[in-house]
Amino acid sequence: MTELDLRLLQYFTVVARHGNVGRAAAELRVAQPSLSRQMQRLESQVGARLLDRSARGSALTAAGKVLLSHAEELLRAAERAVIEARATTEPDRLVVGHTGNLVVTPVVRELRRRHPEAEIRTVAVTGPVADGLLAGRVDAVIARLPLPDDGLCLDRLHDEPRALVVPVGHRLAGRTSVELADFVDEPLARYGDPTVDAWWRVDPRPDGSRAPDGPLVGALGNKFELVAAGEALLVLPQRPTSTGFRDDLVAVPIRDVPPTPVVLATRSGPPSPLVAEARALARELLVH
Known part of the structure; x- marks a missing residue:
């Protein structure tokens, strides 16, 4: 059986990304001659030359390209294996994430009551939910679909209708509801x-037509500014009140699009006792 050092494989992916051993060594905080020797060791383990070295940098050979196509997945699989192995123990620590305006407090409060000795923390998740879970930074996250289901377990809790956010003076602002055609x-x-963009903009539409493109904005507050300025509209979960956002915006329910599922996302595989209990409590306390 071929022996492959995962540390060398990680180094290789950094070298491949930079195309330069010197820059890769700086990122990895190792000496350049040492990194070059590590790459030679990896080539010896694989039994093929992986890099074409020149004064301009290090380019992948055909064998190097093949190895790179599998390397990142191998590293992710190894990380998942470690996380799942740790989950079989009796941990005294749980990190529960929340996204948007979703509330996971009832679950966390009950877990703390049942396990006063455990460290149970909540964090706001701003990046990709799957990345945080698979990297082990959080153990459970309440979130809205769409989410990738590869490597995740998704417990559906409830559905949220979607609404169209428009400026107060917009032609649709006084409507009690709208349809896509409006x-x-x-x-x-x-x-x-x-994937997220396609879901929230309903793109493509049921008839196959494409949704008109608006500005690409990362921060939610910036999107509100665009709507208030009349540059674009916005589809979001419907809030309990008719506006629910700010005084110069109105949220109008959309009748003919499916609601957005809210889920508790955890890593697939055997859950730790605290994660299993969090999932059960979420199904008990957050389903409505």
């Missing part, structure tokens, strides 16, 4: 993630 030609603010 704003078919209106540009909608876009999200950076293609």
